[in-house]
Amino acid sequence: MNMNYIAGEWLAGTHAAPNINPSNTADVVGEFARAEAAEAEKAIAAAYDAFPGWSRSSIQLRHDILKKVGDEILARKDELGRLLSREEGKTLPEGIGEVVRASQIFQFFAGETLRMAGDKLASVRPGVDIEITREPVGVIGLITPWNFPIAIPAWKIAPALAYGNTVVFKPAELVPGSAHALSEIIVRAGVPAGVFNLVMGRGSVVGEALLNSPKVSAISFTGSVATGRKVAQACIASDPMKKMQLEMGGKNPLVVLDDADLKVAVECAVNGAFFSTGQRCTASSRLIVTSGIHDRFVDAVTERMKSLVVDDALKSGTQIGPVVDQNQLDQDLKYIRIGQDEGATLAAGGELLNRETPGFYLAPALFTNVDNRMRIAQEEIFGPVATVTRARDYEEALEIANDTQFGLSAGICTTSLKHASHFKRNSEAGMVMVNLPTAGVDYHVPFGGRKGSSYGPREQGRYAEEFYTTVKTAYTFDGNEPYVPKTRASE
Ligand code: NAD
Secondary structure (H helix, E strand, O other): OOEEEEOOEEEEOOEEEEEEEOOEEEEEEEEEEEOOHHHHHHHHHHHHHHHHHHHOOOHHHHHHHHHHHHHHHHHOHHHHHHHHHHHHOOOHHHHHHHHHHHHHHHHHHHHHHOOOOOEEEEOOOOOEEEEEEEEEOOEEEEEOOOOOOOHHHHHHHHHHHHOOOEEEEEOOOOOHHHHHHHHHHHHHOOOOOOOEEEOOOOHHHHHHHHHHOOOEEEEEEEOOHHHHHHHHHHHHHOOOOOEEEEEOOOOOEEEEOOOOOHHHHHHHHHHHHHHHHHOOOOOOOEEEEEHHHHHHHHHHHHHHHHOOOEOOOOOOOOOEOOOOOHHHHHHHHHHHHHHHHOOOEEEEOOOEOOOOOOOOOEOOEEEEOOOOOOHHHHOOOOOOEEEEEEEOOHHHHHHHHHOOOOOOEEEEEOOOHHHHHHHHHHOOOOEEEEOOOOOOOOOOOOEOOOHHHEEOOOEOHHHHHHHHEEEEEEEEEOOOOOOOOOOOOOO
16 A cells, blocks of 8 residues: 555555544554655656656547546445544545445546637737637646545546646545545556555645646645645746646535525535534535524524534444544634634534544534624534524525625525525635535535635636637638639529
């Protein structure tokens, strides 16, 4: 397992680090390679050299490889889902669901290889034709976070390869197992040497090598705002400047109006806030509830929280797995203290839990009496911690929902068409959900946000081509005089 895949070869890393199961810290999933900058340079050089060939390769070849990857992922969904849940801590059904999603993404982009279209337009000049086509960008550095260990790599690698780019993939340090397994599948599907490279290692080493190399043309990054800012600065500072796509944090509001179906609202809130241990960039971490339903909603959510089963991610019946590691747990606990110090009421949860095995178990926490200016309502916690803020009416709820530096996803629970429509139009988020949790999206449509959450073109669906291709406008004058048909002799 201690291997990087560089220039068509599996190579042992300079160092190795253990991959620990957050449900049971005594369980070591494996030892995984930690590369140094020189190994990253080698991968970048290989991707650079492979680009001319791959960018001109047949779309049938690319289709067949991506389809094969999707097929194998799906065939092994239970095994890969188990590995994912074991190393990341989301429940087994969530882990398997994510693996299926990764397979669907490869299938989608396999199809897209056969649908690459351009435009042909008339010129303003007689005798001139204009063709607008898309071409691959070059070597793309992919830097991914730990919370979706296979789906996020899939939604970057699949379009990158489909559109003819070569790839250096740097997964998050906490989840090398899924990255390694996915890479083995991609290699087995027959990508030519150098086209796809896996380099596991630290962000400050491997990530920065990608950012600093002039051979890398573009970076697709998903992670925190702080790292995203560094990535952006490095992409601008590099010569030539790199194209970039940044998907970052969220503090997503779920508005619950007086006329909401209470059952639907409670399920949206609990699922959106706490499932996947709240470790989703699209988690509903701010619940904004109008006065007429506020108390009934809080009672129903706290009641529902009592029945949530927090336990080992691999155990059947577990609904919420552990927090991913000690650092993230410390951050969650720090914010729970901050919330209490700020004067919010900890209405439920927030305590550490003991289970059969030593793990990072935290009872999902709900704060009430939260003013939206509090830190717990403004800063991304990235754990199973949600806040409830009371709003007078729909108008105030919308104001509060938009009063954030982030803009990834936003939801509303209401039976009013008028308010649902108004919210869809006026919410300052990249994705808007009506009577659905803020988390949980389809794979064939664009994903991304605005304000502090995202920078650059959207990911996923057909919109992915915007980042993974560059546009060429070609003008042709063929030298002919304008053709004027002569009157036919027979007429
Ligand atoms: P992170 O920013 O700590 O790390 C993300 C990746 O960047 C990792 O691979 C890391 O090794 C790398 N990295 C770190 N320092 C680097 C540097 N100096 N140069 C280059 N690369 C570097 O984020 P994380 O803790 O892995 O993930 C959690 C964050 O990801 C949360 O903020 C969450 O909201 C965000 N996220 C966003 C989305 C989205 O699509 N908007 C999706 C999932 C997660």
